[in-house]
Amino acid sequence: MNNSFDTQQQITVNGEQFHIHSLKGLGDKAKRLPFSLKILLENLLRNEDGVNIKEHDIQALLDWDPQAKPASEVAFTPARVVMQDFTGVPAIVDLAAMRDAMEKLGGDPAKINPLSPAELVIDHSVQVDGYGNSRAFDLNTKLEYERNKERYEFLRWGQTAFDNLKVVPPATGIVHQVNLEYLARVVFNEDRNGQKFAYPDTLVGTDSHTTMINGLGILGWGVGGIEAEAAMLGQPISLLIPQVVGVKLSGRLPEGTTATDLVLTITEMLRKHGVVGKFVEFYGDGLADLPLADRATIANMAPEYGATCGIFPIDDETINYLRLTNRDETQLNLIEDYAxxxxxxxxxxxxxxxxxxxxxxxASVVPSLAGPKRPQDRIALDKAGDAIRQHLKGFQDERLAREEKSSEEHIRIESEGPVTHPDESVDEAPIKGAAIVHYNGQEFELSDGACVIAAITSCTNTSNPSVILAAGLVAKKAKELGINVKPWVKTSLAxxxxxxTDYLEKAGLMDDLENLGFNLVGYGCTTCIGNSGPLASEISDAxxxxxxxxxxxxxxxxxxxxRIHQDVxxxxxxxPPLVVAYALAGRTDIDVYKEPLAQDANGKEIYLKDIWPSVKEVSDLVKEIVTKEMFAKSYANVYEGDNHWQQIKIPDGKLYDWNDTSTYIKKVTFFDGMSIDPPGVPTIEGARCLAKLGDSVTTDHISPAGSIKADSPAGLYLQEHGVEKAQFNSYGSRRGNHEVMVRGTFANVRLKNLLAPGTEGGITRTQPDNNLASIYDASVTYHKENTPLIILAGKEYGTGSSRDWAAKGSLLLGVKAVIAESYERIHRSNLIGMxxxxxxxxxGESYESLGLTGQEQFDIKGLLDKADDVTVVATNNEGNKITFSADIRIDTPKEWDYYKHGGILQYVLRDMLD
Incomplete structure (x- = not known):
């Protein structure tokens, strides 16, 4: 490695010498850099090789102009990669397929191997089938292993076949919380040839909420699985030196508020300001009283406010948290001295x-919630009743409009093709907005506005003892007052x-939560990812x-x-405490400050204030209950797993023995027909629009993670291969099978394709015949005709999860280009990667302003290497043309290399052949 800036030196910690790249001698330019850019600067200094990182790259960072538009590309080399199983399984499938391709092209398959630590936590596969009783956890665990046997066998093979890959078994925890509490190093301590080296812990992860680790002062963010695979194989992550937005925090949270209220406020504030593609970092005297758990909660939500990262500096609170979570004292000394x-x-x-x-x-933060569709749509709790009633009225108006459509129009649409109407049944009951339900020995009225799912779940909040213990205290007070959750509410604690669960039990609050039906359902990502499981059939039917x-x-x-549930x-x-409160109310369209949540046995009305704990009550309990010994016990044998895990058979061999009959794990087709020479910049002519989409289309819309409908292309495929509906599992769990995933692309039941107005789900109209068909079936037709496809979209295309299958599925459908008003960072990168x-x-332009219907034929002119824009010629069926310019969002030279190779994995594979 080069050392152009003469920064190599040694420091002594714990009586040992560590080699470092010191920032001290770089002067005021380095001192004034934001915290996040200092970490990036060290990364460049340490990895300067004269090829990927040159002297002028480091100088560009030292000369960083906060106000300048990002223009200088640098290569970030993360110290490790973190994955969860929904995104990790397809990543390992790709690596296994790359080994086969490497052998076929005459190379050494063993080169396809993680070069830096890769850690995969199985946390996304548990579903909430059982709930509300003491047997729920055991039932859900049993079903998880039954459904995912093939996937888990594959992961156990990967753990033995690939060096530097560790797998944390199911029922351990959510990847980001496990990362925070156990995997994170903060500062790496590495032995090389008898010498010790120290450098910052950095990472990328195959989940957008990887940013949670920013709360510990670790620079990292979410990337698609394809980009993570490249990072595992030694490829640096290419990025433009970003702009950095600082958020100065002062004061303290007032009585009655929680870390969740704070993060929803920050999410709304930063979305409004605009931080997409930027780093965000927090500073100011308010950090002195902000617990690490609250910092991690804020950092976790960086994807929701749109930033690449949301980082906090290292300080005494960082060290205190690391000590609480049982990190070694010598490591803590290294972290503090190095920082x-x-x-x-x-x-x-x-x-x-x-x-x-x-x-x-x-102090200005107020109790809040967010919804009904986006995390940034914060609603102050004192206004929530009116706001939610207004949203409810909007949905009711839509329902009324659907009902008022003429029967002839309904019949005409039905006769033209296989339309999915998820909100309509064949034998419809009159629409009343209410129904009498008989369930579990009770009769009750279920009506518009009812809350049917109440879930304490997700990495964002369950890593924070204050909000979890607050939820327990709410449950305790509810029990003391004799009130209970409404019978139609599906409750869960994940x-x-x-x-x-250790500190809830020690605090004596687990029984109180269980009394309300918030029994343990699993340690993992459940409702938040769409693994909410089925509602009771009586409730779902109603x-x-x-x-x-x-x-x-x-x-x-x-x-x-x-995302959460197709019926909701x-x-x-x-x-979490508000989740319990709304479960008691059984509705979301109430004013929880003025209206009672419930009545006790004597008819006395119980209000939110009657069950809400004080800040002091919660903070005192956290200090008393949460101890270092709990973390030591929980992570003592973290990689061993339970009996289910240990009994899984591990396949042999460095090359995977693909099972052609498997419906979970199939060899991907991305490398089929791959040549040693790259194909170069493609030509896109005569393209048709597969989907015309609005604003804020998420990766959930493009590639859903939840349940698979029986009459969908994916559901029909599984049934054709002998899979019964009860064994469908979810799209997320099927990501190791490209045949399922391509059929599930654009299959979200709420997706509205403007090419097929009046429909929801994966429906389109083929051109030029204008026939209605599923998006998958249409793509097959276009493929037979050798017709390339495009997507037209509005603003913020690809918002949400770092879901590489949103790009992979688009490619396999035959999509060659997307034309959108703007992109979220990760999805744009993933598209190029595929x-x-x-x-x-x-x-100022859009498909609407240009008059594009989506029925045109599209030719893309001037697509040349390193070009800034192209000319698009759209020709309608009458031969009239609409010509416009569009910017090419390939932002860096490295991204151009990936695109010319046909994708990032093909680039890496050819690079390793040299």
Missing amino acids: KHQGLWRNDGDEADYTDALELDL PGSKVV IQKNQLIVSSILSGNRNFEG KMNFLAS GVLPLQFKD
Whole structure:
């Protein structure tokens, strides 16, 4: 490695010498850099090789202009990669397929191997089938292993076949909480040839909420699985030196508020300001009283406010948290001494140079929730009743409009093709907005606005003892007052680690939560990812037959359309104690400050204030209950797993023995027909539009993670291969099978394709015949005709999860380009990683302003290496042309290399052949 800036030196910690790249001698330019860019600077200095990283790259970072538009590309080399199983399984499938391709091209398959630590936590595969009783956890665990046997066998093979890959078994916790509580190093301590080296812990992860680790002062963010695979194989992550927005925190949270209220406030504030593609970092005296768990909660939500990362500096609170979570004292000394030497330690009054500096007085935060469709749509709790009733009325108006459509129009649409109407049944009951339900020995009225799912779930909040113990205290007070959860509410508790149940039990609150039906259902990501499981059939039938507009309340970070449950139209994010409160009410369309949640046995009305704990009550309990010994116990044998895991058979061999009959694991086709020479920049002519989509289309819309409908292309495929509906599992669990996933692309039941107005789900119209068909069937037709495809979209295309299958599925459908008004960072990168061209309408233009119907034929002219824009010629069926320019959103030279190779994995594979 090169050392152009002469930064190599040694420091002594714990009586040992460590080789480092010191920032001390780089002067005021380095001192004034934001915390996150200092970490990036060290990364460049340490990895300077004269090829990927040159002297001028480091100088560009030292010369960083906070106000300048990002223009200088640098290569970030993360120290490790973190994965969860929904995204990790397809990543390992790709690596296994790359080994086969490497052998076929005459190379050494053993080269396809992680070069840096790769850690995979199985946390996304547990579903909430059992709930509300003491048997729920055992039942859900049993079903998880039954459904995922092939996947888990494959992962156990990967753990033995690939060096540097560790797998944390199921029922351990959520990846981000396990990362925070156990995997994180903060500062790496590495032995090389008898010498010790110290450098910052950095990472990328195959989940957008990887940013949770920013709370510990670790630079990292979510990437698609394809980009993570490249990082595992030694490829640096290419990025433009970003702008950095500083958020100055002051004051303290007021009585009655929680960390969840704070993060929803920050999410709304930063979305409004605009931080997409930027780093965000938090500073100010308010950090002195902000617990590490609260910092991690804020960092977790970086994807929701749109930033690449949301990072906090290292300080005493960092060390205190690491000590609480049972980190070694010698490691803590190294972290503190290294951080202070490098200027990475927070001191009172510290302020760096920022692109923008925002301020938030924590005292101004009020109790809040967010919804019904987006995390950034915060609603102050004192206004929530009116706001939710207004949203409910909007859905009711839509329902009425559907009902008022003429029967002839309904019949005409039905006769033209296989239309999916998820909100309509063949034998419809009259729409009343209410239904009488007989369930579990009770009779009750279920009506619009009912809350049918209440879930304490997700990494965002279950890592935070204050909000979890607050939920327990609410449950305790409810029990003392003799009130209970309404019978139609599906309740669940899915902690992010076993430590959570340990401190709930020690506090004596687990029994209180269980009394309300918040029994342990699993340690993993459940409702937030769409693994909410089925509603009781009586309740689901009532919702579907009467087209009821019902809601969920969850302590998660995602509430996009169709994500939580297909029967549920409104989804709200809230703190765990509020989840319990709304479960008691059984509705979300109430004013919880003025209206009672319930009545006790004597008819006395019980209000939110009657059960809400004080800040002191919660903080005292946290200090008393949560101990270092809990973390030591929970993580003592973290990689061993339970009996289920240990009994799984491990296949042999460095090359995977693919099973052609498997419906879970199939060899991907991305490398089929691959040549040694790259194909170069493609030609896109005569393309047709597969889907014309609106604003804020999420990766959930493009590639859903939840349940698979029986009459969908994916459901029909599984049935054709002998899989019964009860064994469908979820799209997320089937990501190792490209045949399922391509059929599930654009299959979200709430997706509205403007090419097929009046429909929801994966429906389109083929051109030029204008016939109605499923998006998958249409793509097959276009493929037979050798017709390339495009997607037209609005603003923020690809919002949400770092879901590589949203790009992979698009490619396999035959999509060659997307033309959108704007993109979320990860999805744009993923498209390039799969060889799909991201184009962007010029400022002020859109398909609407240009008059594009989506029925045109599209030719893309001027697509040349390193070009800034292209000319698109859209020709309608009458021969009339609409010509416009679009920006090419291939932002860096490295991304151009990936695109010319047909994708990032093909680039890496050819590079390893040399």
